[in-house]
Ligand SMILES: Nc1ncnc2c1ncn2[C@@H]1O[C@H](COP(=O)(O)OP(=O)(O)OP(=O)(O)O)[C@@H](O)[C@H]1O
């Protein structure tokens with residue numbers, strides 16, 4: 001079969017080209033690793049904060065994970081910051097806290113700001129908790145007194161009723177005895193219910209995270225989009241350049257001097273490079289999940305499927321664009337035009353918040369659909385039904401571009 | 416009457432304002448080596464591509480194997496060697512031959528045998544498993560010729576097949592081409608080498624897209640009253656320029 005001959009050739013050529021293979025398979029892992037460390041919560045950064053005459057309770061609650069605290073004797077913030085090269089200086093007059101930032105390093109400024117703020121909130125909570133505790137203690141003692149009272153009362157009623165019943169039975173007055181028996185039951189029932197309500201007073205709060213966890217990072221939330229982007233970028237580049245090579249070395253027109261169909265060449269390319277795209281996807285996804293312990297909520301198969309479709313779109317787009325390039329250099333020139341803008345519409349910036357004309361642009365970008373689907377699967381566990389529309393649109397892109405490519409090859413052979 | 420493998424009638428073609436082919440008629444019967452000669456840029460390659468259906472013609476018709484071109488299926492019966500080598504450099508010669516053999520629908524069981532045959536013809540048998548990127552210019556040319564022969568076609572269209580090939584091997588190749596001719600195959604060959612032109616059964620001299628002269632080498636020499644094809648070439652050219660000047 002002619003198409004399979006093309007597929008085999010693509011595979012052989014790729015396997016011989018170790019550099020390209022390495023680029024395709026290792027570069028995404030390398031970049032992912034870099035990004036992982038770059039976007040990790042930065043715990044090593046330390047801001048220095050000078051304090052003067054501040055209540056110990058306040059100093060105690062300032063988070064010292066990112067802020068080191070130094071005590072000084074002067075209230076002159078400016079002078080002390082300059083003298084000791086501090087990032088901030090905190091002073092207190094009665095209930096009023098005053099903070100002065102050096103602000104030579106905005107990151108450190110925000111570190112102090114955050115620590116101080118969370119510290120103050122913590123402090124407020126603490127006071128609130130102590131107040132509540134006191135109130136509860138008071139309430140509980142009241143309740144206990146009340147309970148004792150009710151119990152005593154019930155006891156009295158019960159004994160009273162019991163003697164009444166005995167008297168009534170002795171008298172042979174059955175009706176009255178039954179009525180009293182009912183009252184007795186009611187009296188005992190109230191006691192038990194009052195003990196129940198006394199129990200349910202302590203509340204606990206437990207937090208649940210629907211998406212991600214409390215330590216979700218930037219890396220994790222944008223990982224799906226980048227997964228899609230890498231596949232898109234490398235497949236676009238490699239397929240585009242290789243078809244361009246076929247064109248410039250004359251092998252394409254030589255191929256078309258055989259009885260092969262134009263569609264068989266394109267399909268051979270799709271299958272051949274699609275195969276490598278699958279390997280790349282599997283490698284990258286498995287690597288990020290196992291090494292970085294990324295939590296994948298949805299199905300890994302849907303991730304593979306979406307990435308494969310993205311790769312096929314990139315493949316057909318690369319082949320299509322390559323017809324407008326006359327050299328590899330010109331092919332590279334299309335990357336900032338065609339590929340890079342797509343990353344902006346892949347979820348890094350929320351598309352909903354964009355100007356309407358930008359939103360329109362987003363909707364002609366394959367990566368917008370692919371990254372949306374990937375993000376939905378990875379972080380929200382979306383199923384095939386949820387991302388079906390996105391996948392169909394990707395298929396649409398692929399079909400249209402494939403048609404264009406097949407027609408475009410008429411330049412080299414009229415049939 | 417023997418069948419005609421190629422019948423081109425009144426083929427015209429232009430690129431931009433340039434008339435590259437001007438009402439060319441060409442008939443190639445079975446069992447003939449047909450030579451196309453003419454200066455660089457005369458339109459030889461364009462004529463060949465028009466015959467193969469790879470170039471759209473403005474007017475005129477081309478039939479190959481009794482089929483109106485362009486036609487995809489007929490390609491399997493034509494062995495084509497392009498003017499510039501179009502080979503997959505990262506693959507070995509054998510892999511190149513295998514690929515084109517598969518594309519030309521050579522049966523699987525015959526493929527190995529055909530590869531040996533084609534490689535033997537161009538003396539590449541010992542180099543078959545070397546990557547093409549390590550080939551010399553002449554070796555690449557020979558591999559291109561072997562690819563054209565891979566499906567043992569009835570019609571060979573060879574665009575300057577012997578460029579960069581040493582004299583000894585060139586002799587050998589022409590001997591083989593003559594053997595193929597004797598089995599009823601036909602060849603359409605372009606060349607700039609005049610002693611090769613002398614070996615053709617029939618010649619067409621193209622200049623500025625016009626078929627200036629055609630006939631057997633002997634008839635042409637007689638017609639122009641010269642001793643060699645080279646002199647025919649030069650004399651016909653001068654006469655064309657003189658005619659253009661008179662107009
Ligand atoms: N794709 C093209 N676009 C524009 N002009 C072309 C194209 N291909 C060929 N030509 C022009 O057509 C003319 C004939 O070219 P062609 O390649 O047929 O010449 P040739 O006879 O094969 O020459 P050579 O012996 O050097 O191979 C040339 O003047 C060339 O500039």
Ligand SMILES: [Mg+2]
Pocket residue numbers: 459460461498574
């Ligand atoms: Mg030529």
